[in-house]
Amino acid sequence: MSNETKAATFEVLPQQTYVPCKTDYLWGETRHKPFVVWSVHGDRIKVWDPSGGQRLGGFRWIARRNLHESGKTKTGKERKTGYRLHSGPPEEDQELCGSCFRWLDLDQFDATALVYGHSTCRTCKAEIEKMYGVAG
Ligand SMILES: [Zn+2]
The missing domain is CATH 3.30.40 (Herpes Virus-1)
Structure with a gap:
């Protein structure tokens, strides 16, 4: 057996969309709108946010650690922060x-x-x- 780490099961990829883990104010809270991954730069993710100020949306940066595969932790608890994968690529x-x-x-x-x-x-x-x- 090699020392290879287990294949990463979750990858952040361009064009995935993410929504806030805490969904109860998903559509009402302007600072927590969904966004699209534009490009991945290591731990920094450039995202396109349709509510990003300008009429046609804007870009901003998100830390990789804030993006999760699901809205639940490994122990089954609901995440209250960060964003979960919604759709795509x-x-x-x-x-x-x-x-x-x-x-x-x-x-x-x-x-x-x-x-x-x-x-x-x-x-x-x-x-x-x-x-x-x-x-x-
Ligand atoms: Zn639709």
Whole structure:
């Protein structure tokens, strides 16, 4: 037997999306929005955050240790800090829904936007229409 460490089971990869581990204020708390991994630089992860100040989102840096595979620790406790893997990396031809931050097949979308991360899937569109009414 070699001394090789066990294969890492969890890898942070570009285009994965993450959401806060503490979900009870997930959609209300502006500082804890989901984000997309843009690129990985060792322990520093560059992420794209759609609520990052500018209209089309902004970049920020997150420490690798804040990203987790699941919202539970190895002992089964709920994490209260950091972010857990939500979706991705995408398969070929998948598109990111800018509302629920899931990678979905193109036929799941009502309309795809030309701007990255601003498409809306059918499920989200139906919910938006239920809450705010149909546009037009
Ligand atoms: Zn969606």
